[in-house]
Amino acid sequence: MTDEREASEDGRERPGSAADRRGRRAGSTPTGDGGKGRATAVRDGRPEKVSLPSRLIRFLREVIAELRKVIWPTRKQLITYTIVVLVFVSFMVAFVALLDLVFAQGVTYLFGT
Structure with a gap:
């Protein structure tokens, strides 16, 4: 992986990617704590x-x-994501209900009523 840092006019390295900028901002205070908790x-x-x-x-x-x-989703993306979540949740509910039914039948068979 290449180092994407560039030299700025004052001779300091300039971050070339968003990750580099975040890293520089996190440790930019003299104490090195990122300014948190003060x-x-x-x-x-x-x-x-x-x-x-x-x-x-x-x-x-x-x-x-x-x-x-x-980055807020568009209306189309929001509808798509909502449908995906509802289908997945429906599948999981059906799966858990099926497991519950199978285990209930197994317990009834094993111990009888």
């Missing part, structure tokens, strides 16, 4: 508390940003 901002080298409304607004912005990345 409720503080760093200012002048000291952590500063971030208010609850500020964190809530940031969370909602990130949710909206993630929802914009979603």
Whole structure:
């Protein structure tokens, strides 16, 4: 597999694929934790508390940003997927019902009533 990284103008390697970009974003903070689990901002080298409304607004912005990345199915795809799921669930219900019937007959034969 080839390395798809390119050199940018400032000499740093530029990620060439989406996986490379995700990897770079995940470890982009100085602590290497990806920014997860921190409720503080760093200012002048000291952590500063971030208010609850500020964190809530940031969370909602990130949710909206993630929802914009979603590839929503078309109406035709949605109908197709729904039919596939319903057929599969119907098949599994029939299969389990058949197994239940077979085991019930086997128990009745084995132990009698």
